[in-house]
Amino acid sequence: MQYVSHYSSPMGRILLSAGENGLTSLCFEGQRYIPSFLRDETEEKETPLLQRAKHWLDVYFSGKEPDFCVPLSFAGTVFQNDVWRILCSIPYGKTVSYGQIAGQIAEKRGIPRMSARAVGGAVGHNPISIIIPCHRVVGSKGNLTGYGGNLERKLELLKLEKADTEGFFFPKKGLCKDRKKRI
Secondary structure (H helix, E strand, O other), X not given: OEEEEEEXXXXXXXXXXXXXXXXXXXXXXXXXXXXXHHHOOEEEOOXXXXXXXXXXXXXXXXXXXXXXXXXXOOOOOHXXXXXXXXXXXXXXXXXXXXXXXXXXXXXXXXXXXXXXXXXXXXXXXXXXXXXXXXXXXXXXXXXXXXXXOOHHHHHHHHHHOOOOOOOOEOOOOOXXXXXXXXX
């Protein structure tokens, strides 16, 4: 059984879900990817685990790094789980590139290289946004790409963490008036 609850953040409403062993999803309403298991039977219920996740979000949105963990339960492919574990190791307020994560995976697997695009696919399907900090992954040249919750929100999350956003830019036409405009 998946238990669900909602959280009103300064950046929009969030849907949280948890099973018996941990948080299974944290998604902004309207984001691009919603885990398919949320289409199965769910029950709206404030469980202690969901309350803990909401407390974590309260601390986070106050501009502080939470000093406690929320039990996580994510199910994906071996590759996705490897990527999501690396995401969990990205320090608060820091960023890494998709290519850097690909390099870590390649090294772990003892292969010469790994596709940054494949890493991007796994990052994009992260079911537990913010707590598994996919917003801390950027393009190799500082371009803000690949956030299902929208790129403006990704930038706001990085600013909340006081990450160095100097030189970041939106790469796609239409996201800002000047596509090469530095943020």
